[in-house]
Structure formats: C-alpha cells, structure tokens
Amino acid sequence: MDEMILEARHVSYAYDDGHTPSLNDLSLSVKKGSRTVFMGANGSGKSTFFLCCNGILRPDAGQISIAGKPIVYKRKELLKLRRKVGIVFQNPDVQLLSASVYQEIAFGPLNLGLTETEARARVEDMIARMGITPFKDRPAHALSGGQKKQVALADILVMAPDILILDEPFAALDPGHVRTLRALTDHLSDTGMTVIVATHDVDHALEWADDLILMKEGRVVAQGEPIRLLSDERVLEKADIHMPEVLKLYRKLIGKGLIDAALPAPKSFDELERYIERKA
Amino acid sequence: MPVIDKICYVSRLRYMNTGEKFAFSFLTLIGCLVSRSVVMALFVLAVMSAINVGKSGIAPGRYMKLMLIPLGFLLAGTAAVMVNVSGEPLDAFAIPVGGLYLTGSKEGLFRGVQMVSTALAGVSCLYFLSLSTPMTDMLTLFESWRLPSVLTELMLLTYRFLFILLETAAWMTVSQRSRLGDRDKKTWLRCRGMLATSLFLLAIRRAGAIYDAMESRCYDGTIHMLRESRPPKAGEILKIAGFEALLLGMILADVTKWEWMLWMR
Structure with missing residues (x-):
C-alpha cells in the first residue's frame, strides 16, 4: 500500500465563527x-485547507496528520511541521517581506537555525538554480510579477520541504514563466518531493497530476485518477468544471471513427496526435 | 514612483562598503556643522556634489533639482533671520515701508548666508549616502551595530510595505479615474476619502496575511538578517581618512585663527 504523507479526517473550519464554514467535514x-x-x-476552501496543513489555522473539528503523525499545536512542534510543509502563496506580495531579494530568500533558512555560512551557501545556490541572478540586486518592488513568483518559490524551496504546496502558481503568469514553472515542478516531483498544486487549469491537471482532488464549498466532491474524474460528466457537473479540451476532441474523433475506440483516453494533445497518426 | 529610491540602485557607488559610505557622509556632515564656516561649507558642497555627479553617476540636471527641494525651505527660514521689521534702520540695509523699516543687520545677513551654505553642504552629504545606498544595505549596517532588532525589523517591513501600499493606491486611483472619479472637485474629494478608507482596511487585512506567510516560514519572533559581504577596501578608507583629516585641519585652523584674534584684542 502507498504511504500517505498527508491525511485529513473530517476537518471543519470556519473563519471568525461565521455561519458558512470554509471547510465542511x-x-x-x-x-x-x-x-x-x-x-x-474560488472560495471552495483550497487555501484555507493549505493553511491548516502547516498549522497556521487550527481546524474547529477533525484531524490532520502529516507523515502519519497528527499535528500537535505546540510552538516547537509547529516549527518542525512548517519545515516539512512549504506553502508558496498565491500573491507573492503577501509573501515577500524584504525589499532585498537576498535577505528575502535568507529569511527561511535563518529561521531554521542554520549557521550563517550554511544559510549563505543555500541562498546563493538557490539564486543560481532558480535563475534569479539577473535581478537579484533589484529591490522587490521593481520586480515583475513573474520574477516575484520566482523569488517566492525560491523562498520556500531553499527550506527544502518534504511537501511543497503551490497555491495557484500559474495565475497571472506569462507563458514563458508557466513553462519554466512546470518544468520545475516536474523536476521537483522527480526528486521525490510531494508536490501539491491548486489550479483552475483542467488541461494541466489532466496531463500532469497523478491524483486529483475536486473541491466545492469546503468539501471533497471527488478524489481519484485525473483521467477518470475528468471524463466523468456527472463528477464534472458536481464540481462545476468543464471537460479538458483534449478529452472533448478525443470523444468526437471516436464518434467519427477517426481513432481506435479501444485506446485509453489521452492525457495530452501529443498523445492524441499519436493515436490519429496510428490510425492513418 | 519616488525617483529618489531608484537612483541608489543604479549608482556606481552602490557596491561600495556601506560602513565606508556612512562614515564618509556623516563625518563630513559633522565637520560642516561643527565648523560653521562658510568657506568650509562651500568646499564640502563642491566636493560632495562633484562626487555625487561624477563618481556616483547622478545626472547633473536631476541632482540640481534634488538640491533645489531643500533650498525652498531654507530660503523661507533664513528670510526670517535676515529681515526684520523695526522702527530703527539696522546697519546692512533698510527699506522704508510706511513708518517702519524692512531692515537687516550685517550680522543677520552673515548668519543667513552661513545657514544656507551649511545646510546645503549637509544635504549634499546626506544625498551622497541616500542616493548610493539602498535602504536594505543601511538596515544590515544598523543590524551589525546591534541596534535593537525591533527597530530594524520595523524599518525593513515599513520600507517594503510602503511600496506595496503606494502601488495599490496608484492602481486604485487609476481605477477611480477610469470611472470618472475626478469629474469635479466634489467627486474627487470623495474618491480620495474612499481611497484612504480602503487602503486602511486593506493594510490591516494584508498584515494578517503577511503574518501567516511569515509563520509558514518558521518565523519565531525575530527577522534574522544575512549580511551580503562587501568588504571595505583599504584604498577607499585611506581616501576617506585623508579627506576627513583635511576637514579637521581646516576646522583647527579656523579655531586657532579665532583665538589669535581674541588675543590681539
């Protein structure tokens, strides 16, 4: 059986004792x-759940376990937890706290209690690896949106978390930055890191994820293999999302007999193209 | 956006050791203030301006404009010292107005000139530092002096969030104007009020979100800072020491001359 790194059981949370809970069982x-x-x-509870995962928010009911251990809400334990669970916030302006890129990236490692030399080495390595060098001497307020995002990501990666949570990382990014970021998440996942991404991009979810969680009004509507959930019209309707373009096209092509109906549903247009070529 | 903040990031002296820059700027400033001599002030003003334009690389036109900003305040202030309204004319000049005189003494005139020149020289010293040194470098310097961390942290956060607020305010203004928020004076004023209110509320919400983000990165109550190492250079230190020695010499010469004059009496 697969090892679960993050488990939530019957978690409920409401902001300021509100009537509408943000997380509902x-x-x-x-x-x-x-x-x-x-x-x-938006407002389905993704970000709230993420803040529960590193103990910033404490659920009103239910339990969250990281690597099999329930979260203990004590100062020391929480610091240990936050070392393991890194969150890259959606809005980098919320996250970047120093005007100097160097100081910014050094914030986390220094909080981990590393020595100055170690921290310096990590920060400089991260600046080089993340392609931040060209703008490392610019103040945070002079960076573009994409550059801020890069720094925000470096902020977290430099702390070497076991679980990386990216809250809508592709929002408002230009195609170039999206490409870079996707390559990076692929790479991180290949090194064994658990990567959690919140996104509205069904096409990317289908192609990239091996597990998909659909949320609505603070609950999980469905969890499972992306291709299975995203082909299921009833599930899609319940979660209020649309079918990925590639699956729509795949169905139409089968209907017209242009591809072999026995083939499994494709995850990307490249895959679909290969099916068409095979038929022709 | 504040131009003054951008200049330091392109200054050719940006990567000079912050401590050196600070020492040069402040020792010279103190020299000026202690000596109170017009000659010395003009000398410092000339040298500092030459460095600011020639070495640091600030465009002369921009530098002139920046120097004119304090000049306005200065002239208003010194006018009060130089010009009196009195029934009796004083020794420097007197313009009769009705039964009174707009008049000034020689001493008052001299004090006015002294004030303006010293102040301008002082401003040029401060510009040397602030137009070549980003705020964050100053903070690491303060940190190395073991200044209370609550001060340095406040400065760090204030500096960063000032820009976030300014940017947000700029976008809100654009959005208000796109919806004819500046149609007439009344609407404009109301829009300003709304802007202030929403900025305030936003600042409070932001503060909460930022604190969460800091906690997520294991914030434990102190922001630790890592000094970017730009070691001081012996050559630069020698030059600074030489210049300050020259100033000291000028001050001493001035003081002894003054004593000599006393003795002559």
Missing part, C-alpha cells in the same frame, strides 16, 4: 511523492 489523503492537484471554484 473534509476528508482526503495525499500519497507520498505524488503529484496532487486541487481544483475547485
């Missing part, structure tokens, strides 16, 4: 080393 689990995608409308 939510249960899910994330496999170690998996690529898990969270999807759901």
